[in-house]
Amino acid sequence: MKKYNMKTLRDNLLDIAYEEFYTNGYSATGLNKILEKANVAKGGLYHHFNSKKDLVIAIINERICPNSLKKYASLDEIEGNKLNALLDILESRNENFDKGCPLGNLILELSNIDDDILKALQNCINSWQKIFENVILEAIKNKEIKDISAYDTSLLIISTIQGGLLLSKLSKSDIEYKKCIKMLKDILIK
Incomplete structure (x- = not known):
């Protein structure tokens, strides 16, 4: 050993x-x-x-959430249009379409199973939501998009990512995800 x-x-x-x-x-x-x-x-x-449950919570908190948030860390350093940068990050995904989203997969499988796991999953989604909401608020402030609900729009972004990845997992291709992100871009950037 x-x-x-x-x-x-x-x-x-x-x-x-x-x-x-x-x-x-x-x-x-x-x-x-x-x-x-x-x-x-x-x-x-x-x-x-202590258990398989503790192991999955550690994975959510120490692997899945930090890895996904790392993708968006560059948004803090951008001086210009952060919304375009965010959409570029989303468009640049090019792998694991056959496996879906690690966070989304666990949400689908475990969110109704255990309150501690649910809390870890929710905390990760809340982190995404806050990043996306801040990007939308800045885009509104800079008159890059119309004055819309930043919170609601952040949920739309999360839903689009997760829905696109779920459909792409089903088809085992990137087609659905890419179409969803393109439509999101068309809706937000006019």
């Missing part, structure tokens, strides 16, 4: 579990599969996570 220092073992478990949950779903992924891929005994897992 490989020896890891505690940080490396925990990170390895998170990375492997993230990929397994993303590829196969939470319910279809057993802890034994994760342990086997990580080459770790159960004690190594339970040293870091």
Whole structure:
């Protein structure tokens, strides 16, 4: 059995579990599969996570949410039109259409299962919503778009992303996602 220092073992478990949950779903992924891929005994897992539920919450909080927010971090540095930059980021997605969105997949599978998991999922969506709302507010202030509800529009953006990715997962192509983002762009930028 490989020896890891505690940080490396925990990170390895998170990375492997993230990929397994993303590829196969939470319910279809057993802890034994994760342990086997990580080459770790159960004690190594339970040293870091009390349960599969704690593991998925850590994945949401430490992998999915930070990774998705990292895509939008560049918006803070942009001096010009942040709305166009946001739409460019959304248009630039070019992978994993067959797997959907890691966050969206977990929302579909787990949001009605457990309140702690629901809270972690909601916190991540709230982070997206706040970023998108701020972009819309700035676009309104700069007269790049008409005065609309920034909150409602941020929800439209999230819904468009998630809906497009869900449909693209079904078709196993990028066509639906790209069409949804193009339509969002057409609606927001006139």
